Amino acid sequence: MHHRWPRIASVARRLSLVLCLALPPTLWAVTEDLKIPNLGESSTSLFSPDYEYRLGRMWLRSFRGQAPLMNDPLLHSYLESLVFELVQHSELQDRRIELVIVDNPTINAFAVPGGVIGVHSGLFQYAETEDEFATVMAHEIAHLSQRHFSRRMELAQEQGPMQLAGLLAGVLLAATVGTDAGMAAMSAAQGLAQDAQLRYSRANEAEADRVGLRTLYNAGMDPYAAPQMFERMYAATRYSQSDRVPEFLRTHPLSEKRIADTRTRAMQYPKRIRSVSTDYQLMRARVAMHAAKTPEEAVAIFRGELEGETLSEEAATYGLVLALTAAGRPDEAALTLDSIWSGHSDRIEYVIASAEIDLARDNPRRALATLERRLKLSPGNHPLTMAYANALHLAGAPHLAEAVLDEQSHQVSNDPGLWYLLAEVQGLAGNIVGLHRSRAEYFILINALDSAERQLTYAQNLVGTDFTTSALINERLRDIQDMRAEMDRG
Numbered sequence: 001m002h003h004r005w006p007r008i009a010s011v012a013r014r015l016s017l018v019l020c021l022a023l024p025p026t027l028w029a030v031t032e033d034l035k036i037p038n039l040g041e042s043s044t045s046l047f048s049p050d051y052e053y054r055l056g057r058m059w060l061r062s063f064r065g066q067a068p069l070m071n072d073p074l075l076h077s078y079l080e081s082l083v084f085e086l087v088q089h090s091e092l093q094d095r096r097i098e099l100v101i102v103d104n105p106t107i108n109a110f111a112v113p114g115g116v117i118g119v120h121s122g123l124f125q126y127a128e129t130e131d132e133f134a135t136v137m138a139h140e141i142a143h144l145s146q147r148h149f150s151r152r153m154e155l156a157q158e159q160g161p162m163q164l165a166g167l168l169a170g171v172l173l174a175a176t177v178g179t180d181a182g183m184a185a186m187s188a189a190q191g192l193a194q195d196a197q198l199r200y201s202r203a204n205e206a207e208a209d210r211v212g213l214r215t216l217y218n219a220g221m222d223p224y225a226a227p228q229m230f231e232r233m234y235a236a237t238r239y240s241q242s243d244r245v246p247e248f249l250r251t252h253p254l255s256e257k258r259i260a261d262t263r264t265r266a267m268q269y270p271k272r273i274r275s276v277s278t279d280y281q282l283m284r285a286r287v288a289m290h291a292a293k294t295p296e297e298a299v300a301i302f303r304g305e306l307e308g309e310t311l312s313e314e315a316a317t318y319g320l321v322l323a324l325t326a327a328g329r330p331d332e333a334a335l336t337l338d339s340i341w342s343g344h345s346d347r348i349e350y351v352i353a354s355a356e357i358d359l360a361r362d363n364p365r366r367a368l369a370t371l372e373r374r375l376k377l378s379p380g381n382h383p384l385t386m387a388y389a390n391a392l393h394l395a396g397a398p399h400l401a402e403a404v405l406d407e408q409s410h411q412v413s414n415d416p417g418l419w420y421l422l423a424e425v426q427g428l429a430g431n432i433v434g435l436h437r438s439r440a441e442y443f444i445l446i447n448a449l450d451s452a453e454r455q456l457t458y459a460q461n462l463v464g465t466d467f468t469t470s471a472l473i474n475e476r477l478r479d480i481q482d483m484r485a486e487m488d489r490g
Contacts, residue, residue, distance in 0.1 A: 049094045049114075052149065056114020058487060060098060061447035063118075064416065068103040070121055070290065071417040073383035074349060075101060078283045082130070083117060086138050089218035091211060092145040098414065105291055107233070111140040113149035124287040128311060130280035131225035132232075134216060142211035148204045209258070213265050222272040227263035230254055281312035282349050285319030289326070298323035314340050321353050330360040348374065352387045364395035382412050389421060398428035406434075409441075416445045433459045433469065440476065449480050456480075 070076075079099055087095055092115075100118045102108070108120040117140050127133035143149075209226075217223045234254045285302070292298035302320035310316045317340050324333035334357050341350045351374045358367035371388040378384060385408045392401035405422040412418060423438035436459035443452035456473050463469045 052113035052147070053094065053096060053115065054486065056112050056116040057098070058483075059112050059114075060100065060116050061445060061483075063100065065446035065448055067100075069416075070101040070103045072101070072286065072290070073386045073415075073417070074352065075124075075283055075286055077381075077383050078279060079119065082134060082280075083137055083141070086134060086141055086215055086219050090138070090141050090145055090215040092141055103290075107236075109136045109140055111143040113144070113147075115144060117141070117144075121287050121290065124284050125291065126232075127229065129225065129274075130277035131216070131221045131274060132229040133280065134219070134221050135212070135226045135229045138212035138215040138219070139208050140212075141215060142208040143204070146204070146207055146211060148208070152201070152204070205258075206261075209262055210265060213262065213269075217269045220272070222274055223266040223269040224263075224271050227259055227266055230259045230262055234259060276312055278312060278314055281315035282318050285315045286322065289319055289322045292323070295323050295327035299327055318349065318353070321357075325353070325356055325360050328360070330357045333357050333360075346377075348378070348381065348384055352383065355387055355391060359391060359394055364391055367391045368395060380408070380411055382408070382415070386418065386421070389425070393421065393425050393428075398425040401425040402429050402431065402434070413441075414445065416442050419445065433462050433466075436462070437473065437476075444480070444483070449483060453477065453480050 076099065079101065083097060083099060084095075087097060094115060097115045097117060100116065102118060102120045104120040105122040105125070106120050107122050107126045109123055110118045112118070117137070119137070123133065123136060127136065213223055213226050216226060234256070288301065289298050292301060299320065302316050302323055305316040306313065306320065317336060321333050321337045321340075324330070324336060334354075337350060337353055337357065341347070341354070344350060351370060355367040355370050358364070358370065368388070368391050371384060371391060375381065375384050375388060385404060389401045389404045389408070392398075392404065402422065402425045405418060405425065409418060409422065419438050419442035423435050423442065426432075426434040426438055436455040440452040440455040440459070443449070443455065456477050460470060460473045460477075463473065
């Protein structure tokens with residue numbers, strides 16, 4: 001990596017979505033849909049969808065290399081299902097979506113041009129229901145469908161290259177130093193153009209509220225969850241010092257007027273009474289387990305929920321299972337799991353939990369049998385496959401784990417955790433060329449291109465007369481060079 005202050009084009013490669021970082025503290029006065037400013041057709045955007053896609057994937061690689069991420073296949077699979085359901089009922093034309101979960105207890109979500117949607121793990125804990133959580137996701141999808149990034153960049157360029165440079169630099173600062181620093185940099189650079197930029201950002205937010213609410217309703221969810229979620233977020237700011245305002249509210253500022261507008265729009269739709277989503281509550285339990293300081297603390301948290309009030313007794317019990325397993329109490333965990341698993345034998349979450357209990361009991365054979373039975377019903381399921389490969393690894397069968405992961409890599413090539421585990425089992429299996437190639441794929445996904453290149457060079461030096469593998473390695477080396485060139489072009 002070159003250690004120099006980046007050029008404007010190079011700054012762009014690491015930027016977060018501008019509209020999510022430079023928003024004002026208030027919203028335009030909007031009382032009904034007809035009063036929302038017409039921002040123009042997406043076909044007039046400065047950047048093409050393909051350009052946005054490439055920019056988003058460049059950004060994602062850099063982000064993976066800098067941000068703490070949650071490597072939880074079950075959580076990622078749930079989020080993927082929810083987001084894609086919303087996308088199917090949205091105005092988004094380019095549906096090449098990539099998701100990332102940040103291991104951060106703060107309340108935040110973001111959308112990056114080209115279909116990258118990110119969410120902080122803290123949002124799972126804050127949003128009590130699936131509909132509330134989906135409200136935030138639908139809002140971010142709307143930012144993508146309305147191509148707000150391109151429109152903001154058009155405005156920035158109209159106001160001159162210095163304003164654009166400052167805007168991009170501010171975004172970089174906000175992503176790496178802090179929101180306040182980034183905002184200060186942007187404000188200084190915008191100068192007299194600031195008012196126009198703010199008005200435009202307010203209009204973006206209003207449009208995302210309107211379009212997101214329609215997506216929420218079309219996906220079969222309760223539109224009244226939107227004002228409810230906003231109200232609880234807004235209330236949270238009253239009990240927080242200014243420097244403790246939730247990150248989502250810094251980048252998507254709320255006002256009483258905005259909440260009222262959202263409530264008015266929700267009233268245009270029939271209210272839907274939806275039962276508690278067990279799927280979502282199980283994911284909240286996984287996040288709560290992860291967030292606990294110790295397994296025993298998690299045990300106390302979930303026992304407290306079961307003894308008091310909880311939105312889902314089943315999810316609290318599942319959380320207790322995870323906590324007991326992590327605390328080295330697998331027998332208690334097994335008894336607890338039996339109380340909820342009997343009526344839901346097809347739940348992948350419980351199948352994996354049972355396998356993890358058997359692994360904790362040092363019974364990998366039984367764990368493998370449990371996972372194999374379920375995989376026959378859901379071949380290729382990513383969380384199940386990863387759990388199965390890990391069980392093979394722990395059972396001392398790296399060759400079998402390698403075969404499973406190698407096949408899965410052709411279906412799910414964008415999971416850094418898969419390549420990390422594949423490299424580990426390949427090393428144990430004696431496949432050193434494969435180890436270096438898998439490490440290279442891992443490094444590519446986190447934008448460590450120099451490290452990836454070194455790993456491929458190591459592999460190339462070991463292949464000997466295997467000309468097919470040598471050609472594949474050379475092709476991947478050329479891909480890395482293309483990635484570097486694209487990064488330099490911004």
